[in-house]
Amino acid sequence: MMSFLLYKALLVIIIFVISLVMAMYSTYGERKVAAFMQDRLGPNRAGPIGILQPLADGVKMFMKEEIIPNVSNKFLFVLGPSVAMFTSCITGAVIPWGTSLHIGNTYYPLQVTDINIGILYIMAVTSIGVYGIMIGGWASNNKYSLMGALRASSQMISYEIAMGLAIIALVMHTGTLSLGKIAAMQTSWHWNVIYQPLGFLIFLICAFAETNRTPFDLPESDSELIGGYHTEYSSMKLGFYLFAEYINMFISSAVISTIYFGGYHMPFVGHIASGNFLAILGVIFLFAKIIFFIFFFMWVRWTLPRFRYDQLMNLGWKVLIPLSIFNIGLTGFLMWATGRIH
């Protein structure tokens, strides 16, 4: 019992630290990728090739003066970034980061908890993530913040529907809601993206919208709303909002890799490795996939311009939702045609 608790606590701490470090270096990566795409050098002063830049940014954020507007609701003003940070950190609990390590006579699965509703848990956390933005935007008592918060929440609610419908088609294919089982069944090249290409595309677009990344970054579009929902925020509270976005990006990349891109599986690796070595290789493969998707998020940000708001809503409601319903029908038909259901 004690060793079980100790191992779970250790796993939670490791995942938490990894999420934070990944998010930290995503900020650095984003600036480097942006610089590369625009033929610049990017941050290169702090440490060799600017590798200490995130630390410098962090210190700067902590040292800045902290301003809470006089007319705002103080408790809710602090609650906003806290909720945003909290919800982005708790999703990592259900993601299978690898198979299991065999030490002594016990197996230690590299997943904090394999609940039988893993995918729905992720949907639930995404749907309460909107509170951080809404509360912060409203408590700022600033019309730009409120506009940003309203845009964010309507955007997230709209794209959540298409995301849920894409997941329904995936669940029809896999027959389980547990992320551990979904990852385990995609052995070698049997990745879900092969069976669910349309569902993957819809899920990816929705993931961009849910994380408020360009081309869906209307909640904070600086040309229209100054800074959107975090206009009034300063110091580390602003830092938490920005940081939560990067953690969300990391987690959504992890979710996409797990449910569509085989998780910790890689074709042909089973022939050259086994046991603990294979488990560790699996973790490395998963992180390679995650880093690719984080790069993809950045690539899109520095390539595509922002949508107009009505275009965003039209895409969500009139394109993605009908398309995902069609995808459900198609999945059902194909399963019936191949004799998997009667």
Place this chain on the structure above:
Amino acid sequence: MMQDSIQKFTFLALGFFAVLSGLMVVFTKNPVHSVLYLVLTFFAITGEYILLNAQFIAIVNVIVYAGAIMVLFLFVIMLLNLNKETEPHKNPYLKFAAVITSGLLLLVIVGSLKAADKAIATPYPNTGDIMQSLAKVLFTQFLVPFEVSAVLFLAAMVGAVMLGKKEIK
């Protein structure tokens, strides 16, 4: 045994918390605070579902109520910008009628609870896949009510779209 008592204690604490935040929904003056207290109530109830081994209902409660419906509530309240000045003054007779009707409702609830067996909610036996057993019951034994409620939802959706349209052609 210890696990049992921890579970019981958590259940009671969550119940207390749900009732407390439910009361705060009514007593707090600011409508936005009311909505946030209601969200807390939903989370407490979700905790109760988890303790009763009904994870699916728990998570759907979060997705649908806390995640979607309450966000829309918050949305409307933020847009309307309700405050003390705009609060309508209600007729005192109306308040009187409201007290009587809610008192009657309380009477009915207390009466039915008293008549009911002292059935203490027991967790669903943790055997096999809970999702699968739920789906099996839903799509065999309760298929007709399930489909009827789906039709009801469809009707509500069509109605909402009709009301949302500016002009009906």
